[in-house]
Amino acid sequence: MATHAGRLNDRTGPDAGSPAVRVRDLHRSFNEAGGVLNGLDLDIPAGEFVALLGRSGSGKSTLLRALAGLDRDVAGSGTITVPSDVSVVFQDSRLLPWRRVLDNVVLGLGRKDASARGKQALAEVGLAGREHAWPHELSGGEAQRAALARSLVREPQLLLADEPFGALDALTRIKMHVLLRKLCAAHRPAVLLVTHDVDEAIVLADRVIVLDDGVVSSDLRIELPGSRSQADPAFAALRTRLLSELGVEDDHHLRVEDTQRLRVEDAVRRAS
Numbered sequence: 110m111a112t113h114a115g116r117l118n119d120r121t122g123p124d125a126g127s128p129a130v131r132v133r134d135l136h137r138s139f140n141e142a143g144g145v146l147n148g149l150d151l152d153i154p155a156g157e158f159v160a161l162l163g164r165s166g167s168g169k170s171t172l173l174r175a176l177a178g179l180d181r182d183v184a185g186s187g188t189i190t191v192p193s194d195v196s197v198v199f200q201d202s203r204l205l206p207w208r209r210v211l212d213n214v215v216l217g218l219g220r221k222d223a224s225a226r227g228k229q230a231l232a233e234v235g236l237a238g239r240e241h242a243w244p245h246e247l248s249g250g251e252a253q254r255a256a257l258a259r260s261l262v263r264e265p266q267l268l269l270a271d272e273p274f275g276a277l278d279a280l281t282r283i284k285m286h287v288l289l290r291k292l293c294a295a296h297r298p299a300v301l302l303v304t305h306d307v308d309e310a311i312v313l314a315d316r317v318i319v320l321d322d323g324v325v326s327s328d329l330r331i332e333l334p335g336s337r338s339q340a341d342p343a344f345a346a347l348r349t350r351l352l353s354e355l356g357v358e359d360d361h362h363l364r365v366e367d368t369q370r371l372r373v374e375d376a377v378r379r380a381s
């Protein structure tokens with residue numbers, strides 16, 4: 110594990126057997142008006158998938174950027190321990206438009222077998238045969254799959270994702286959920302996924318945390334048996350609880366069209 114020298118933090122790599130991510134007393138503020146992160150503590154064990162919820166402006170992206178080491182121009186303090194191999198996925202794919210898809214995936218990889226590994230990663234995300242396409246020739250979902258391939262080809266020990274499916278339509282998003290679960294089961298990185306979508310958090314994560322007032326205000330382990338169905342009453346109870354943590358009252362009496370939508374989404378997820 111590498112040690113990163115940071116201006117803000119004591120930023121180090123984890124010891125053997127300790128969590129992949131360890132954050133202690135993390136503070137971040139952009140101006141004198143007040144802190145965005147106010148003494149946040151967080152541990153993520155190796156291989157664990159954590160979803161991060163919180164109202165808009167609660168500091169989710171600020172936390173993610175701090176973990177990625179992308180916030181050196183921001184005021185703050187605290188200690189951050191992360192693995193040396195960290196990949197970040199954002200809401201937009203951030204593919205370089207002047208490079209073909211495979212070149213984007215292997216950019217900076219610096220290995221003799223980079224091209225073969227890049228092709229394999231593209232095949233894993235269902236983009237075999239699109240290696241020589243230009244980014245503008247990909248759909249939004251395909252571009253996000255290429256971004257996932259670019260992350261996973263680096264075999265990160267930590268995957269940081271900031272609303273990676275936020276700009277995708279509902280059906281593409283469900284397919285991406287299935288793909289991400291499969292990739293994470295195969296590669297076992299620790300994951301911190303920022304999302305606004307409570308159902309997405311419950312479907313994907315081992316653990317869901319909520320950010321409020323600059324700290325982790327709620328930390329919930331998701332223990333649902335088998336494939337997670339939105340029609341399952343235990344799923345609905347978790348949704349209600351998390352929505353309430355977010356200050357949103359769930360409608361216990363789902364409207365007919367909501368029920369139908371959930372059934373369709375479940376069917377698509379099972380068929381994928």
Ligand SMILES: Nc1ncnc2c1ncn2[C@@H]1O[C@H](COP(=O)(O)OP(=O)(O)OP(=O)(O)O)[C@@H](O)[C@H]1O
Pocket residue numbers: 139145163164165166167168169170171172
């Ligand atoms: N570069 C910046 N300069 C000044 N203020 C900032 C900057 N970046 C973020 N902020 C402020 O910090 C707070 C947290 O922002 P952040 O982007 O982390 O929220 P978020 O939880 O990711 O929100 P969203 O769900 O809308 O993406 C917000 O009040 C935001 O206005």
Ligand SMILES: [Mg+2]
Pocket residue numbers: 169170171271
């Ligand atoms: Mg954000």
